[in-house]
Amino acid sequence: MSASTLSRFQGTLLGVLVGDCLGGPFEGSKYVSKAHLNKYFAKMLDPSVRLPFKTYTDDTAMTKSVALSLIQCRRVDPMDMAKRFVSEYNADPKRGYGATVGDVFQNLHLTAFEDPFGPASRQFGGMGSYGNGAAMRISPVPLFTHSTSDESDDLSTLLAAVETCSKVTHSNPLGIRGAILHAIAVRAALRHKAGEKMDTTAFTNGLIDIMAQVEGADSGKAHMTHSKLDKDPETSYVKKLEIVRSFLALNEPPHREEIEEVLGTAVSAHRSVPTALYCFLAAQKPIPEIETDNVFQRALMLSFHLGGDTDTIGSMAGALAGAQFGLDGIPSGLLKHCEATKQAVQWGEDLFNLAETSSSASSKGTQRSS
Numbered sequence: 001m002s003a004s005t006l007s008r009f010q011g012t013l014l015g016v017l018v019g020d021c022l023g024g025p026f027e028g029s030k031y032v033s034k035a036h037l038n039k040y041f042a043k044m045l046d047p048s049v050r051l052p053f054k055t056y057t058d059d060t061a062m063t064k065s066v067a068l069s070l071i072q073c074r075r076v077d078p079m080d081m082a083k084r085f086v087s088e089y090n091a092d093p094k095r096g097y098g099a100t101v102g103d104v105f106q107n108l109h110l111t112a113f114e115d116p117f118g119p120a121s122r123q124f125g126g127m128g129s130y131g132n133g134a135a136m137r138i139s140p141v142p143l144f145t146h147s148t149s150d151e152s153d154d155l156s157t158l159l160a161a162v163e164t165c166s167k168v169t170h171s172n173p174l175g176i177r178g179a180i181l182h183a184i185a186v187r188a189a190l191r192h193k194a195g196e197k198m199d200t201t202a203f204t205n206g207l208i209d210i211m212a213q214v215e216g217a218d219s220g221k222a223h224m225t226h227s228k229l230d231k232d233p234e235t236s237y238v239k240k241l242e243i244v245r246s247f248l249a250l251n252e253p254p255h256r257e258e259i260e261e262v263l264g265t266a267v268s269a270h271r272s273v274p275t276a277l278y279c280f281l282a283a284q285k286p287i288p289e290i291e292t293d294n295v296f297q298r299a300l301m302l303s304f305h306l307g308g309d310t311d312t313i314g315s316m317a318g319a320l321a322g323a324q325f326g327l328d329g330i331p332s333g334l335l336k337h338c339e340a341t342k343q344a345v346q347w348g349e350d351l352f353n354l355a356e357t358s359s360s361a362s363s364k365g366t367q368r369s370s
């Protein structure tokens with residue numbers, strides 16, 4: 001695989017980290033004015049200005065666990081991931097974790113990890129969590145399953161890997177499908193031809209096709225009320241993606257209140273994953289009153305402007321822009337304000353080396369396991 005693919009792997013994970021660190025201070029805000037964001041970014045990019053260092057939150061902490069588990073186990077091992085989540089949480093529980101995911105960690109520990117999916121499946125009276133915690137940490141998985149050869153780039157391998165990784169903490173179909181949507185969007189951003197202008201409608205249509213299959217296939221599972229979820233515009237990812245596509249087609253971008261009302265800025269997966277995708281796609285061209293020519297920065301600024309779950313929406317939008325543009329697309333002046341940038345770049349490199357080894361092994365007939 002090429003040096004540019006290496007840079008895009010690294011950019012994906014650095015994008016997770018930078019979006020999370022820079023968006024963390026705004027999490028829970030009603031909204032953040034564009035004027036404030038223009039000043040915030042100008043200050044950070046001014047080499048003469050010293051600012052307090054920004055630490056990462058649960059989004060990066062859990063992404064780190066997923067990345068290191070894949071790198072060390074060379075497969076998707078839910079037990080290993082569960083142990084890493086718990087040990088990362090115990091080492092630093094004050095990273096702004098979701099309100100109930102701590103119960104899953106505690107129960108995993110109390111049951112000695114005997115069933116890595118058990119505690120999550122009992123959350124919310126057996127409904128499972130539909131928080132965005134599975135989606136926010138999923139970016140290493142499409143890197144792990146990435147292949148340069150179209151024949152061995154098996155989408156079903158990615159979907160199965162995402163489901164396994166998600167179910168350690170999130171068993172609700174909305175939580176899992178949110179992770180699927182973000183993972184296939186990272187995959188598509190990685191595969192977007194470098195240097196070419198993005199056709200955002202075609203990009204969204206590609207995701208709609210896959211999510212229609214996912215929602216259709218899930219509807220057949222007897223124990224869940226999936227078909228109801230798929231028909232409800234609030235909980236169907238296909239319907240949300242159709243809204244994203246219609247927003248992108250407008251001459252004037254929608255006002256933040258409309259984006260917030262229709263797509264959402266909440267901690268639930270269905271009210272944040274499509275929003276992050278919209279921020280990434282809308283950032284492909286200039287946005288009124290957002291003062292930057294850089295797509296990565298613009299995606300983050302729009303994410304923060306919307307308020308609500310800014311660290312997570314910014315982190316997911318950052319992963320997508322990082323996958324599209326690689327390290328060079330991330331303004332270097334932003335990095336010095338964030339914790340652990342070197343580590344994030346290293347996780348990207350390690351996943352690249354793994355994917356490269358697997359691609360050459362699969363071209364010789366041996367396959368990476370999910």
Ligand code: F2R
Pocket residue numbers: 027028057058059095096097098099100101102124127128129130131132133134136172267268309311312
């Ligand atoms: N927790 C936060 N932000 C809160 C403020 C943090 C503050 N800045 C600080 O510093 O302390 N952010 C993080 O949480 C989100 C990811 O959450 P995750 O991992 O999905 O957690 P959980 O607990 O599983 O779900 C989150 C909430 O969603 C609601 N919910 C989920 N499923 C539900 C269901 N079936 N029925 C009803 N409600 C459900 C609950 O309120 C959950 O607590 C990210 O934003 C991350 O940054």
Ligand code: MG
Pocket residue numbers: 057058059095096097311312
């Ligand atoms: Mg967070």
Ligand code: MG
Pocket residue numbers: 027309310311312313
């Ligand atoms: Mg958050």
